[in-house]
Amino acid sequence: MEIAKSLQQIPSSYIREILAAASDKNVISLAGGLPDEKTFPIDLMKPMLESLSDMTEVFQYGATAGYGPLLEFLGDYYQLPESHIAMICTGSQQGLDLIARAYIDPNDTVVMEAPSYLGAMQVFGLVQANIVTVPQTECGPDLDALEVVFFEQSPKMFYAVPDFHNPTGVCWSLETRQRVAELCIKYNVALIEDAPYRELRFSGDAIPLTSDFCPDHSIVLRSFSKIASPGLRMGAVTGKRAYLEPLIKVKQGADLHSSVPMQALLLGLLQHDNFELHIDKIRALYKTRYQKLFAELQRQLPETCELKAVDGGMFVWLSLPECDTFALAKTLLANGVAVVPSPVFYPAHDKAKAALRLNFTNATPDELEEAVKRLAKVLQEQVG
Numbered sequence: 055m056e057i058a059k060s061l062q063q064i065p066s067s068y069i070r071e072i073l074a075a076a077s078d079k080n081v082i083s084l085a086g087g088l089p090d091e092k093t094f095p096i097d098l099m100k101p102m103l104e105s106l107s108d109m110t111e112v113f114q115y116g117a118t119a120g121y122g123p124l125l126e127f128l129g130d131y132y133q134l135p136e137s138h139i140a141m142i143c144t145g146s147q148q149g150l151d152l153i154a155r156a157y158i159d160p161n162d163t164v165v166m167e168a169p170s171y172l173g174a175m176q177v178f179g180l181v182q183a184n185i186v187t188v189p190q191t192e193c194g195p196d197l198d199a200l201e202v203v204f205f206e207q208s209p210k211m212f213y214a215v216p217d218f219h220n221p222t223g224v225c226w227s228l229e230t231r232q233r234v235a236e237l238c239i240k241y242n243v244a245l246i247e248d249a250p251y252r253e254l255r256f257s258g259d260a261i262p263l264t265s266d267f268c269p270d271h272s273i274v275l276r277s278f279s280k281i282a283s284p285g286l287r288m289g290a291v292t293g294k295r296a297y298l299e300p301l302i303k304v305k306q307g308a309d310l311h312s313s314v315p316m317q318a319l320l321l322g323l324l325q326h327d328n329f330e331l332h333i334d335k336i337r338a339l340y341k342t343r344y345q346k347l348f349a350e351l352q353r354q355l356p357e358t359c360e361l362k363a364v365d366g367g368m369f370v371w372l373s374l375p376e377c378d379t380f381a382l383a384k385t386l387l388a389n390g391v392a393v394v395p396s397p398v399f400y401p402a403h404d405k406a407k408a409a410l411r412l413n414f415t416n417a418t419p420d421e422l423e424e425a426v427k428r429l430a431k432v433l434q435e436q437v438g
């Protein structure tokens with residue numbers, strides 16, 4: 055049977071291939087975006103795991119928008135305005151898919167920063183969106199380029215990851231957030247604010263969501279994968295009722311609803327007295343890992359490589375002199391370190407600037423040190 059044309063044009067996931075190769079025990083992987091398993095709050099989930107056996111009602115079919123008590127809790131937790139609602143989805147990735155399917159017709163324009171989250175490019179590619187990118191600066195999207203695209207191409211939405219971007223780690227400045235919100239209102243573009251790393255800030259001051267400045271022109275995607283566990287597959291979408299109702303309709307066709315026992319488990323976790331302490335511990339752990347990786351990179355890398363400090367998240371972006379980063383990543387893998395080359399994060403691979411994405415959350419400090427040793431050796435030889 056011939057596969058759909060929309061799927062034919064989606065390339066096979068390079069990351070999946072590299073992650074498969076990186077599972078070799080001789081390879082240190084900085085390639086994935088995996089949280090450290092030691093952070094999974096199993097102890098905090100135990101009371102609810104035990105209670106679930108007495109909660110027959112959560113094993114019945116549930117409401118498409120989500121488990122009522124969890125939705126109510128999230129309304130307060132995210133301080134949603136009266137006119138906004140939350141909806142639970144199977145990971146925030148499903149929220150993104152529902153948004154694309156509810157709102158994008160083939161050739162509708164979606165704007166993203168370049169580089170951008172691979173999973174978003176796949177989702178918008180599948181609905182045959184016209185993906186247009188604007189360059190990313192240290193403070194967020196290039197605002198002039200963004201305005202030109204908004205003015206000239208009348209996009210339907212702007213998809214963005216303002217907090218500790220995947221893959222670059224960039225966190226948008228307050229001014230950028232305010233300006234992007236103004237532009238979204240002015241040009242009537244919906245902002246899709248994807249915030250899975252928001253809680254992983256380990257330095258600097260918290261900044262409001264971009265959506266706080268344009269609440270009626272935005273949808274926010276939240277994830278519990280990084281602060282609880284990705285295997286739970288729990289995410290949430292919030293926004294004004296009129297924006298979310300079409301998503302609920304699509305979700306009904308997709309899977310009726312997300313697992314209710316998992317939603318009850320998540321609620322128990324979020325309500326646990328020690329949940330905030332748990333997030334503090336994750337931040338502290340990732341801060342030390344980041345500092346270790348950053349210090350080793352600064353110490354060992356050739357001067358031609360450029361490194362940007364981050365205030366949170368899971369990734370560091372290492373800019374390189376122009377080179378074939380796919381070939382470089384292959385050589386690095388053969389030398390026992392897995393990384394992701396920059397072109398996979400650009401809709402047009404040939405537009406990519408040479409860089410590597412390095413993850414710091416899933417390797418121990420010793421592994422990070424050894425990984426940088428291997429990385430530096432190859433870089434000295436190949437681009438040094």
Ligand SMILES: Cc1ncc(COP(=O)(O)O)c(C=O)c1O
Pocket residue numbers: 087144145146147148171173215220248250276277278279284288289
């Ligand atoms: C920017 C971004 N959005 C969404 C996701 C998907 O997260 P979830 O596990 O909640 O589906 C990821 C996962 O790494 C991500 O990096």
